């Protein structure tokens with residue numbers, strides 16, 4: 153898409169988000185390097201057996217975490233499944249596990265490293281498994297944004313709130329500047345907390361990096377208007393905003409988005425309602441505001457799973473979240489007579505999540521079983537300390 157074609161609410165991916173995956177290290181991106189080992193062939197018929205044998209050999213020394221959006225071939229080896237924050241806490245609750253194999257993406261492995269003990273080593277089976285949303289806010293861009301807020305004379309009124317789906321650097325920035333982390337389950341509480349800091353009525357929130365979660369929470373849950381929110385574009389001078397616009401705003405939204413959830417449109421909602429009369433539309437809050445406004449229910453991944461568990465037999469559901477999860481839920485609940493379809497007509501996997509496949513998992517587990525620590529994700533101590541501060545503020549939220 154060219155700049156001329158871009159509307160105000162559309163998002164230009166950063167150049168970082170378009171990097172070819174798996175080639176060399178890129179210090180400006182959280183995406184990594186190509187696999188340093190010899191991967192088994194995807195057509196090896198013994199992959200499942202090899203993964204099982206290596207995992208058995210490692211025993212309690214290894215704990216495999218599987219994010220909800222992972223492929224079935226990987227999920228079958230997960231000791232626990234969940235969203236990124238739950239998984240990081242699960243890892244911290246298993247101190248006997250020396251190796252935490254995180255089947256997810258880079259920022260999740262960083263969070264697990266921050267929350268686990270120094271003796272535990274977090275491993276990401278493919279270092280190129282990044283998150284395009286997390287890549288949309290780099291430490292340099294966010295530091296520049298803070299300078300812009302300082303110039304506008306409002307930095308002292310601003311509390312940063314960063315979504316879990318951000319790099320350790322951004323979490324550390326948040327901790328350093330008195331802010332908190334949030335998940336899609338507690339974003340409302342995090343924003344309420346943030347607005348209670350400082351002088352009444354003067355506090356502003358800088359919400360990073362997902363504009364949609366920030367906007368949806370502010371408008372749906374806190375009753376703000378769309379005009380209370382401004383969009384900070386890190387690719388434009390001063391974020392594309394005047395000092396007056398920044399001073400007038402309550403929510404300063406970073407111009408980032410999830411490439412998976414950002415694909416759902418109002419058209420998808422209208423279309424599914426036509427195709428399936430009586431369907432319940434349930435979407436993740438990372439979707440655009442007009443999609444969320446048109447849906448029947450909105451909630452985090454865990455909310456979606458619980459809603460479907462509680463749904464009556466015979467009910468019909470169109471789900472706006474990652475396809476691996478939707479397919480798994482559709483299969484799980486089909487015997488109970490619940491009809492579950494994907495909200496969009498086009499296939500919508502998270503391509504970076506999908507980089508973790510069986511060959512990478514086998515290579516990782518076999519390497520660890522042979523005593524070779526591979527693909528370790530380690531956050532430096534200073535970053536870890538400030539990021540932990542922001543995470544602890546989240547844990548202390550009422």
Ligand code: SF4
Pocket residue numbers: 221257282283284285286317410411412413474502503504505
């Ligand atoms: S689904 Fe979206 S937010 Fe989640 S890892 Fe993929 S790109 Fe990132």
